[in-house]
Amino acid sequence: MIVIPQLNRYVIEFPHPxxxxxxxxxxxxxxxxxxxxxxxxxEGIFPWYSKQDPILWWSPDPRFIxxxxxxxxxxxxxxxxxKFHYKIDADFSSVIRSCAAAPREGQNGTWILPEVVxxxxxxxxxxxxHSVESYYEGxxxxxxxxxxxxxxxxxxxxxxxxxxxxxxxxxxxVQHLKKWGYSFVDCQVPTPHLASLGAKEVxxxxxxxxxxxxxxxxxxxxxxxxxxxxxxILGKKE
Numbered sequence: 001m002i003v004i005p006q007l008n009r010y011v012i013e014f015p016h017p018x019x020x021x022x023x024x025x026x027x028x029x030x031x032x033x034x035x036x037x038x039x040x041x042x043e044g045i046f047p048w049y050s051k052q053d054p055i056l057w058w059s060p061d062p063r064f065i066x067x068x069x070x071x072x073x074x075x076x077x078x079x080x081x082x083k084f085h086y087k088i089d090a091d092f093s094s095v096i097r098s099c100a101a102a103p104r105e106g107q108n109g110t111w112i113l114p115e116v117v118x119x120x121x122x123x124x125x126x127x128x129x130h131s132v133e134s135y136y137e138g139x140x141x142x143x144x145x146x147x148x149x150x151x152x153x154x155x156x157x158x159x160x161x162x163x164x165x166x167x168x169x170x171x172x173x174v175q176h177l178k179k180w181g182y183s184f185v186d187c188q189v190p191t192p193h194l195a196s197l198g199a200k201e202v203x204x205x206x207x208x209x210x211x212x213x214x215x216x217x218x219x220x221x222x223x224x225x226x227x228x229x230x231x232x233i234l235g236k237k238e
Contacts, residue, residue: 012039017059017204024060031055032119034126041149042215044208046188048111061204064194066155066185068178071171072198080164082234084134084141086172088225092124093117095131095143099157112157120156123147130223132173134165142166144173146185148223151214153177154186158193167197175233180221183214 012035020026026045030036032055040046040057049056100112123129124145130153134142142165144158153173160166177185186207187199 012036014040014043014045014057017044017061017208020059020061024058025056026059027057028054030057032115034119034123034128037119037123037147038128038149041147041154044204044211046154047116048188050111051113058188059204060189062201063204063207064187064190064199064201065207066174066187066194066197066199068174068182068184070198070200071174072196073171077164077167077171081168081171083162084136084165084168086169086225086230087133087135088176089124089130089223090133091140092129092131092145093121094140095133095145095159096120096157098140098143098159098161099145102157102159120145120147127223132169132176134162134169134172136162136165143169148219149211149215150217151181151183151219152186152211153182155188167193170197172230172233175229176226179226179229181219183210186211 015026017026032047037047043059044063045057045059047055048058096112096117100110100117102110120129124131129145129147131145132143133140141162142158142160144155144166146153146155148154158166158170174185185199187194190199190201
């Protein structure tokens, strides 16, 4: 992972996730500095809160994850993959802002507040947060963003302006993560969207065990699109 200078200034400690409330809240308050956010992810904790709340830090039980070999590629999605052009980290700011603006069923407003956008843009500038994007006729139409923590990618949010655009970006991400040597994707909390792609619930204890085994892994790869891999995904010959 990228070494962030702020991490060396002082030790940030979170309560152990096992002390979380029934809902999964581990702590509240603090700030969204890079050092605190990275430390949280390393401990299996993530920030998630509404405008009227303090910063809430979560580690729910069970946890929702995606095994990289268990992505469910439907026939329709396989066909849709060929509609789009893909990029990695080409427009992180537009991706996170599009995620913030995307309507969510059963939600009034968004947890991706302006200070959250700013915090994750800083993480992106430090090489910790990343985006995968789908383009259609040159327009950004879907994508996702998240945080790389050692050998785990922690997905944060997705958006789609065309059918299957975010799912296609997610599949492209998963194939890159497999090639780069990642262990799994932390999807955090269950959603029907991710469940349809093959994500599953696991006990928090198991999630933490697997996270702790790889959270400090130094994976040597560039966060950039592998055109040969994409060509293979789309069934095209180079």
